[in-house]
Amino acid sequence: MGVEGCTKLMKYLLxxxxxIFWLAGGVILGVALWLRHDQKIxxxxxxxxxxxxxPTSFYICVHxxxxxxTVMMVVGFLGCYGAIQESQCLLGTFFVCLVILxxxxxxxxxxxxxxxxxxxxxxxxxxxxxxDMAISDTLNDHTKKKAVxxxxxxxxxxxxxxxxxxxxxxxxxxxxxxxxxxxCSSQWTFVDCHGKIDELFSDKIxxxxxxxxxxxVIMIFEMIxxxxxxxxxxxxxxY
Numbered sequence: 001m002g003v004e005g006c007t008k009l010m011k012y013l014l015x016x017x018x019x020i021f022w023l024a025g026g027v028i029l030g031v032a033l034w035l036r037h038d039q040k041i042x043x044x045x046x047x048x049x050x051x052x053x054x055p056t057s058f059y060i061c062v063h064x065x066x067x068x069x070t071v072m073m074v075v076g077f078l079g080c081y082g083a084i085q086e087s088q089c090l091l092g093t094f095f096v097c098l099v100i101l102x103x104x105x106x107x108x109x110x111x112x113x114x115x116x117x118x119x120x121x122x123x124x125x126x127x128x129x130x131x132d133m134a135i136s137d138t139l140n141d142h143t144k145k146k147a148v149x150x151x152x153x154x155x156x157x158x159x160x161x162x163x164x165x166x167x168x169x170x171x172x173x174x175x176x177x178x179x180x181x182x183x184c185s186s187q188w189t190f191v192d193c194h195g196k197i198d199e200l201f202s203d204k205i206x207x208x209x210x211x212x213x214x215x216x217v218i219m220i221f222e223m224i225x226x227x228x229x230x231x232x233x234x235x236x237x238x239y
Contacts, residue, residue: 007232011083014225017218018079024215025072031211032065061119064108068101072215075101079222083229091230095223102219109212120201124164124194127155131164156184159200161193168192 036059075097082090134152156162162184 007229010225010229010232011086014083014222014229015080017222017225018076018083021215021218021222022073022076022080024211024218025069025076027069028065028072028211028215029069031207032062032069035062036066068104068108071101079226083226086229086233088230088233091226091233095226095230098219098223098226102216102223105212105216105219109209109216113209120198123197123201127193127197128164130155131168153184155193159193159196161191161196163192164194165192166190 075094078090078097079094081087082094130148130152133148
């Protein structure tokens with residue numbers, strides 16, 4: 001095609017970066033789908049007590065990631081095709097899409113960092129309410145009490161834990177062993193569920209944050225290269 005020298009090198013660098021960007025979009029989409037269908041999370045999110053369901057903020061974030069990954073793959077393909085075809089129109093469209101996507105990634109990153117503990121806090125709050133209902137004597141309806149205990153037991157079996165903290169964990173394990181309650185998993189693990197909830201959600205959220213940071217750096221270089229290539233095409237004598 002028309003560009004030569006450094007501009008031609010920029011063309012192939014942009015193509016390679018866009019290919020990496022396209023792959024990154026696929027990775028984000030794959031991670032988001034993994035989080036969406038992770039067995040532990042699915043089991044917790046399906047729990048319901050007295051009409052109250054588990055917090056949905058985690059799934060909202062995951063659905064946003066699915067959308068972002070899909071858009072990244074489309075934009076990455078657009079950039080690859082525009083670079084190979086040396087199309088100013090496609091490269092200009094690609095640049096605009098990148099600016100919008102970059103602003104969205106930065107905004108989502110800031111909001112995500114500010115609310116990084118929200119999901120685990122909401123889940124712990126829901127767990128605490130279920131735990132308190134299960135061990136309290138205020139529930140006179142035996143059927144309802146058994147239903148609450150089954151939800152709490154599902155929590156414990158999923159996370160392999162028992163109790164809100166070390167004290168309640170020890171109490172719940174002992175009372176379950178002697179037959180006063182049936183809320184702990186068969187392993188009777190002396191592990192508090194608050195720590196397990198933090199481990200389950202916080203660790204995976206950090207993976208998403210690292211992926212977003214890598215993608216943001218790639219996008220900065222792509223915006224620079226696309227503008228340089230676009231200017232090179234405009235100044236090329238062939239066009």
